[in-house]
Amino acid sequence: MALTITNVTKQYNAQKTALTNYSIDIDKGVLGLLGPNGAGKSTLMKIIATISKPSEGTLFLNGIDIVRNPDAIRKVLGYLPQDFGVYPNLNAYEFLEYIAAMKGVGGKGLRRRIDLLLEGVNLSADAKRPIGSYSGGMKQRIGIAQALLNDPQVLIFDEPTVGLDPEERMRFRQLIADLAQNCIIILSSHIVSDIETIADQVAIMQDGKLLIHAPQHDIIKQADGCIFELLLDNSKLGSFKQQYKVIDTARQADQIRVRYISSKGKEAPSSTQVTATLEDAYLFLTQDNG
Ligand SMILES: Nc1ncnc2c1ncn2[C@@H]1O[C@H](COP(=O)(O)OP(=O)(O)O)[C@@H](O)[C@H]1O
Ligand SMILES: [Mg+2]
Structure with a gap:
């Protein structure tokens, strides 16, 4: 898996350019996107998820142009949007069945897969309750589970740890570590400690630009002695x-x-x-x- 992003600019309107000439090469492993609110993290993630188009620039996944052929990434993609919404009347199990149907995931293994995912995000005991009655952290965990339904190879989690308590954060970290062997995982946060414990590589963004992209320990070295x-x-x-x-x-x-x-x-x-x-x-x- 290799994602090559070159000179991507996103102009929402005449006043707002959310990304400027953004280039980054992403390999398998966990990449943490770190930056203050408004830096352009969600914009970049939406463009990778092909729900937004770049104004300029190119994105290639394993050599395939995903702006022209979005299906090439969609079929291997798991995505948790920052503004993830749930259907309050469905329970967790029904919700995952619904998303599975939309993603075209089915077959005999589906029930087992949903059970495993619910276990992975620690929602088995609450799987039969309507999601409308869930806490913020529980909704976030169902969001994490739906992103994993299709066994994705590219995973995008936009601010995944929002609303999670320390124990839930630890679980999430473990889940990511297990997945990271073969996938590209990109997660964003404006909270440094969230990225610190999960990401191998860190990309720091500000004002729609990439300030630095390097292994975490190399980034820390930049501040050595200061x-x-x-x-x-x-x-x-x-x-x-x-x-x-x-x-x-x-x-x-x-x-x-x-x-x-x-x-x-x-x-x-x-x-x-x-x-x-x-x-x-x-x-x-x-x-x-x-
Ligand atoms: N649909 C939109 N139309 C106009 N401006 C937008 C839109 N979405 C985001 N922006 C602006 O683009 C900038 C980057 O936003 P965003 O990508 O959400 O940043 P982050 O996720 O890092 O907080 C912000 O200034 C934001 O207000
Ligand atoms: Mg955001």
Whole structure:
């Protein structure tokens, strides 16, 4: 599986260009799309899912032009849209049967497959209840299950962890890890920790552009040597923030522990250099651009 996206631009209207000259090569494994709201993540995912067309540029899946031949990706695609909607009167089992029929998935194995999927997203016990009575996290899990119905080779999950509690997140991570062997999995989030624990590769987006695409540890390396901590008096925090980009603050005794970004050698006196995380690197890489 190889998805090659070249110079894709998406202009919604005269005022709004959501993607500008976007190019990325995606191989099998888990790619995390990280970026603030409005960066263009959902737009890119819709174009890959062929429910939106690029204004310019090309997308090839294994050498096949999927703008001209959308069926080439549709038949191997699982997609969880950000605004995934359910039919409240159906129960989970009926809903998956309905989606299966629309996707042309059927046959003798279907019941078993639905049972396995419901188990995989931990909904077996609630499978006979109308979805309208589900919590947000449960609806999200049924959304994850429907994306997997056709045994997809390209999986797109737009903000999949929204509404999931920590335990559900762990389950989701496990599910993805099991699937990642043979598929392209693309997931988006504006929350760094969601991407951090799941994705091998990370693509950071801002303002419709790709800032960087690399293995996660290479992205973290970019911020190496530029992340510091120091203890400050409460009264000094305001002026410190005007000088440095502050990542995080935490109360410590009667002072404040500040984590911040500085170029090497320009850090404040009495600071300690600390090991960068993906969150640090994300803020470091996006700091000058927005
Ligand atoms: N159908 C649309 N018409 C006009 N503008 C849109 C449409 N969909 C999205 N946008 C705009 O395009 C930009 C990117 O949106 P989106 O792809 O949803 O970003 P993200 O998923 O990263 O939050 C935003 O400024 C958004 O308001
Ligand atoms: Mg979005």
